[in-house]
Amino acid sequence: MCSPLCLEALYGRASRRDFVKKSLMAATAVACGARAASGAAVATPAAQQPRTFTTVLDLTHALYEGFPTFDGSKWFTMEKKFTFAKDKLNINTWTVVEHIGTHMDAPFHFTADGHSVDEIPITDFVVPLAVVDISQRAQDNPDTALTPDDIKRWEATNGPLPEGCCVMMNSGWHRILASPKFSGRDDAGRNHTPGFHAETAHLLLTERNVKGIGVDTLSLDPGLKGVGGAFPVHYEWLGSGRWGVENVANLDALPAKGATLVLGGPKVRGGTGGPSRVIALV
Amino acid sequence: MCSPLCLEALYGRASRRDFVKKSLMAATAVACGARAASGAAVATPAAQQPRTFTTVLDLTHALYEGFPTFDGSKWFTMEKKFTFAKDKLNINTWTVVEHIGTHMDAPFHFTADGHSVDEIPITDFVVPLAVVDISQRAQDNPDTALTPDDIKRWEATNGPLPEGCCVMMNSGWHRILASPKFSGRDDAGRNHTPGFHAETAHLLLTERNVKGIGVDTLSLDPGLKGVGGAFPVHYEWLGSGRWGVENVANLDALPAKGATLVLGGPKVRGGTGGPSRVIALV
Secondary structure, three states: OOOHHHHHHHHHHOOOOOHHHHHHHHHHHHHHOHHHHHHOOOOOOHHHOOEEEOOEEEOEOOEOOOOOOOOOOOOEEEEEEEOHHHHOOOEEEEEEEOOOOOEEEOHHHHOOOOOOHHHOOHHHHEEEEEEEEOHHHHHHOOOOEEOHHHHHHHHHHHOOOOOOEEEEEEOOHHHOOOOHHHOOEOOOOOEOOOEEOHHHHHHHHHHOOEEEEEEOOOOOOOHHHHHHHOOHHHHHHHHOOOEEEEOEOOHHHOOOOOEEEEEEOOOEOOOOEEEOEEEEEO | OOOHHHHHHHHHHOOOOOHHHHHHHHHHHHHHOHHHHHHOOOOOOHHHOOEEEOOEEEOEOOEOOOOOOOOOOOOEEEEEEEOHHHHOOOEEEEEEEOOOOOEEEOHHHHOOOOOOHHHOOHHHHEEEEEEEEOHHHHHHOOOOEEOHHHHHHHHHHHOOOOOOEEEEEEOOHHHOOOOHHHOOEOOOOOEOOOEEOHHHHHHHHHHOOEEEEEEOOOOOOOHHHHHHHOOHHHHHHHHOOOEEEEOEOOHHHOOOOOEEEEEEOOOEOOOOEEEOEEEEEO
16 A cells, blocks of 8 residues: 555655655655555656746735844845946845745755755746635635635636646735735734645645645744744645745736746755745746 | 837936836837837737747756856855754855846846846746857857857748847856856956857847847856956846846757746846746746
């Protein structure tokens, strides 16, 4: 017997330079047939199937000093190094804490030795996009989460999640970047922002073939789940070797199904994530 | 009369927040008809035409401390801010001088008030790709340049440059990142690396419709043209409102014609350029 969960366990133990274990995992998946391949880390290369687009959309917020962060810290600064007035060219120096702006999370962000941003295959960054809209519910309840029922409702309308896709939560938060509601920090320092329910991450890991998940909020986890370091979705999702993307913009411009996501993540050796250009091809 | 050059002059004077002038330029281009539109800053939105791909290629070198720079300075450093061993998650802090690694140049890099990275329309970042291979000549002469004749030779084989494309120089330098030959710095501090000839940039500006140019070397200009701040291609090309991309990787994997470039540039407010994820869809 070989379930997606056993592959998961293998993958979770594989160090990012341990090619022997990874090869073993891949071989095991092939030996175990289609069910394993559709449910776990060894995915159909979706980008190898012909994809067509006519429209390009930017899903990226501009980054600036003071961009909201999970704990209110200043995680991006910029200084002028050369100026046109003085030097006849402009160059700036940035200081960047990796998880700022519209940015990705690599497995290494929440693992001892998972893939860093530079180690993720480029085919995992160009994938079908499924947008799950919970914005109406979230408007009244910032502590809501994207549940397994939301996935099932999406599939009832749109058919099964595309193989190797990214599941993106549209909570409406991308519309309110400038508002204090974006971080939703209360007097006790807890954030009130929507995210993925832990059960949803588990469903997508074990019963679907999904490359990444994305949110238009500060965290893959609902804000309240990040307090005290619980982060159940971060630990399980990134721990499985998959990526996430946060603070995504412009989601109302997307169809629920049919777009292709291009995650232009940074290629920094050993990076745990970082500001990304997120593009949709529709 | 309205030539591409007159549009160019208008565009060159337009400040990046001077929407009146830009609107005037666009209106002028429309009034002047197809020739102006195909030759200058107001381009056909190439990404609006259906494009199909089956393969995804990464054209990005991984970035690391010590990545070669134009003058040998260290322009990227990374420090651990949180570690899994101590904090149960990993986050790094980067210090980035914008023009490091595989990176883009925005018009603002070599102008007083041109577009910064965040102000370039996303449709300009997803464009047809024309790869001009001068690697055989460059192997014997690192001071060679991509000339107008190289463009005409490419067109004789492949047909006219695609509307709104990126013209990419393959000098073979992407194969030798780890070699001292990559910067080609001599004892007098001059770099010996291939780039675009100034006459080629001028041809592409005035007689073709090209969104961006790219190189697999440290500079759009040949190394020797950068000494003392001459940079003729940087000044004319970026001065016209177009972008460039440098230190591009993996060019031998590309066809001369038919790929689509996705320039995943940083979206930093006021940024002059920066590390980018450069992807080809083939």
